[in-house]
Amino acid sequence: MPLDNYQEILSDPPAKGRMISNLSVDCCIFGFENNDLKVLLVQHASGRSQGQWALPGEFVLKDRNLKEMPHHVLQRLTGLENIFVEQLGTFGRLDRVDYGRIITIAYYALISPQKYNLKVGADALDVAWVNVAEATKLIYDHNEILDYAMIKLRDRIKTYPIGFELLPDKFTLTHIQKLYEAMLGHSLDTRNFRRKMLSSKLLQATSEVDDSVPYRAPKLYTFDKERYDEMLVEGYFFQL
Amino acid sequence: MPLDNYQEILSDPPAKGRMISNLSVDCCIFGFENNDLKVLLVQHASGRSQGQWALPGEFVLKDRNLKEMPHHVLQRLTGLENIFVEQLGTFGRLDRVDYGRIITIAYYALISPQKYNLKVGADALDVAWVNVAEATKLIYDHNEILDYAMIKLRDRIKTYPIGFELLPDKFTLTHIQKLYEAMLGHSLDTRNFRRKMLSSKLLQATSEVDDSVPYRAPKLYTFDKERYDEMLVEGYFFQL
DNA sequence: ATGAATATTGTCATTAAGACAATATTCATT
DNA sequence: AATGAATATTGTCTTAATGACAATATTCAT
Secondary structure: OHHHHHOOOOOOOOOHHHEEEEEEEEEEEEEEEOOEEEEEEEEOOOOOOOOOEEOOEEEEEOOOOOOHHHHHHHHHHHOOOOOEEEEEEEEOOOOOOOOOOOEEEEEEEEOOHHHHOOOOOOOOOOEEEEEHHHOOOOOOOHHHHHHHHHHHHHHHHOOOOHHHHHOOOOEOHHHHHHHHHHHHOOOOOHHHHHHHHHHOOOEEEEEEEOOOOOOOOOEEEEEOHHHHHHHHHHOOOOOO | OHHHHHOOOOOOOOOHHHEEEEEEEEEEEEEEEOOEEEEEEEEOOOOOOOOOEEOOEEEEEOOOOOOHHHHHHHHHHHOOOOOEEEEEEEEOOOOOOOOOOOEEEEEEEEOOHHHHOOOOOOOOOOEEEEEHHHOOOOOOOHHHHHHHHHHHHHHHHOOOOHHHHHOOOOEOHHHHHHHHHHHHOOOOOHHHHHHHHHHOOOEEEEEEEOOOOOOOOOEEEEEOHHHHHHHHHHOOOOOO
């Protein structure tokens, strides 16, 4: 059965009759840890693609709005709700999968460490956070999708401060800088970065510091959502 | 028959067996004329949706790469090839069409007057260029798609000079300014606009002027594609 | 010669960017 | 208590970009 081959989410698969058999959803779920941008991958456990890594996905269900599908994937895979998700686009090369004609709608999601500290992959699924740079040789056209996600992400953080979705509620300036460096793929001048970041007024200094480090404790900041909403109207360009 | 209802392209419809029956492609085809941004619409000639206006579209064909589909729509509708096209996203609300579960992949295309001077709609189809502002009450969720296209377009011209796709090969500075004003939805200071546009070095002055006007003839410019490609690497922000 | 219509150009004050390195804290070690 | 290690934090100068302004120049038609 060709469809079994694509059974990326193994627990409690939907009945065949409930899904639109030629349409799937795949998600690039990003996280940021140890100064590395990571993506959540699943390993296929059976079928022709056994052992290969893939972006988590599902077939589109007949009775579900498309918008809900990525949240459904996230819910099943991580148990998380209320996650930042945006659509990337739809991929439909004729030969993109080696069985049948499956068109997939790609999404990306950003989740913060304090959320996924709940240990993804505690259940039976073979799931792992993988450094984006090391996520090569994915199944089907999933590398093409991931590459596209990275391009979009890089493009997006120039105009919207979505990077904050990847950080905990309180973070240090170094923390954000490392995040931007990881996303942009090059290092940034600390003085200029801080000047620009602080002048944007997106951050609010707290009175707390990060005491967990064995050197000068850095100040903790929070993200100012109101100011962010203002900036969406004004326009914004974070060129660095 | 529900599918007949969605038969947007009337001439030479594909056989049912050739299409993926739950997946369509819809296109926002933009043009710019008389300082107005226009979109190409088709009027449904039969079925429940008779008389209603819609974005042109088709069902996705089984044997065609997804990427080719919008070009197929453009080809059929206007006879044009090599048009600038980008995917907008995929729309899949459960109740987006009033029959069955159809998910649609939306694209937008930008075409320039010198191309569509060949009179779109010379054939039997009911097709018209409509000012975007006046394209209300479209069928299904097509207004939602068009609104989204406008948001994307506005966002896009801040980072990429795609507006040039809407202009003829030679154009005046006023011409571009009016285009930007139409896309952004507000007027711009001429001095500042010109300074910024010229300093970007995206334009090359020609030795020609537009003689067709009954007042001082404005200089004609061309678009510098090489410089454009450079800017894609450097990054760019056209905030006005 | 005049009026109509649009094209074209310049200044000044303020703000942002780019390039650059020294000092400050804190903890661990001796 | 002094030193070293590690990272946090801050400032200057020059140049470039922005925003807010209005006067002058051309051309054609009358």
